[in-house]
Amino acid sequence: MRYADINELISQNPGAIAKGPIALVFAEDPVEIDTTVRHNLHLGFKSVILFMTPEFELAEDVAETVLRVDCDLTRQGNREEIVNTVIAKASGVWIYVCYNAEYLFFPFCETRTIGELLAFHTEERRDAMLCYAIDLYAGDLDTHPNAVCIDDAYIDRSGYYALGRNDPLTTYPKERQLDFFGGLRWRYEEHVPPERRKIDRIALFRAKPGLELRPDHTFNHEEYNTYACPWHHNLTAAVATFRTAKALKRNPGSAYEIETFRWHNSVPFEWHSRQLLDLGLMESGQWF
Numbered sequence: 001m002r003y004a005d006i007n008e009l010i011s012q013n014p015g016a017i018a019k020g021p022i023a024l025v026f027a028e029d030p031v032e033i034d035t036t037v038r039h040n041l042h043l044g045f046k047s048v049i050l051f052m053t054p055e056f057e058l059a060e061d062v063a064e065t066v067l068r069v070d071c072d073l074t075r076q077g078n079r080e081e082i083v084n085t086v087i088a089k090a091s092g093v094w095i096y097v098c099y100n101a102e103y104l105f106f107p108f109c110e111t112r113t114i115g116e117l118l119a120f121h122t123e124e125r126r127d128a129m130l131c132y133a134i135d136l137y138a139g140d141l142d143t144h145p146n147a148v149c150i151d152d153a154y155i156d157r158s159g160y161y162a163l164g165r166n167d168p169l170t171t172y173p174k175e176r177q178l179d180f181f182g183g184l185r186w187r188y189e190e191h192v193p194p195e196r197r198k199i200d201r202i203a204l205f206r207a208k209p210g211l212e213l214r215p216d217h218t219f220n221h222e223e224y225n226t227y228a229c230p231w232h233h234n235l236t237a238a239v240a241t242f243r244t245a246k247a248l249k250r251n252p253g254s255a256y257e258i259e260t261f262r263w264h265n266s267v268p269f270e271w272h273s274r275q276l277l278d279l280g281l282m283e284s285g286q287w288f
Helices: 006-012 033-043 060-065 078-089 114-123 183-187 243-250 273-278
Strands: 022-026 047-052 067-070 094-099 102-105 128-135 153-156 161-166 173-181 200-206 237-241 266-268
Touching: 006 067, 006 078, 022 033, 022 078, 033 047, 033 060, 033 094, 033 102, 047 078, 078 094, 094 102, 094 237, 114 200, 128 153, 128 183, 128 243, 153 183, 173 200, 183 243, 200 237
Parallel strands: 022 047, 022 094, 047 067, 128 237
Antiparallel strands: 094 200, 102 237, 128 200, 153 266, 161 173
């Protein structure tokens, strides 16, 4: 199904956001849109809603299963407006937000569904899940100049760290909130604006009245921005993403300075949750 905008989808097909979890995918370019949608469907999302320009094409099997909404993602703030519109109409529903060429991984995702993950997380009285954006990049940029290759993807095995997140009003660290850094945004920080260097995002959350997504992937309700509850560690997830690599190779200021993203801490990405758990890039918490 295809819709002219998000309001048309909600009015004509309210059932699409009535039962979750649902995935909202924002296609910034035509790279790996099909594989992103297929990955989300494989994880078990009830609906996958794809926001993209009318010019982008989809594979036949994807077009038959996805809900497509025409939109212009070049307009600043459009993503937040769309997500907040869905939040206002989908109270109680779990929502996942990502871009094309991004792939969600959570502990044991090879044998458990996204619904099982969020059912456990809900039982722990959590309404949001911290996710880390783990940069993927092609091993051979001569063969893949846009830095994207599913079959030749690499990640950094180290170089990740966290700093306290200070409250701008009190200048004291916020409780159970940290800013996380690492990956390509850390190694090439001279080409990345300071406000875009963090790799943490609240990509999975449960909608409720008054909740609003902010441009920095956080929410106006501070408990949603915490990495764990006060009494023990909670589940976290990882979003394996080519987005930073694409941007660095597309940006004229960095494209010609980078001959390869590989360094001594690069390892092939295995497309398996066990690798991310072993590297400490997500947390299983009390879920076994």
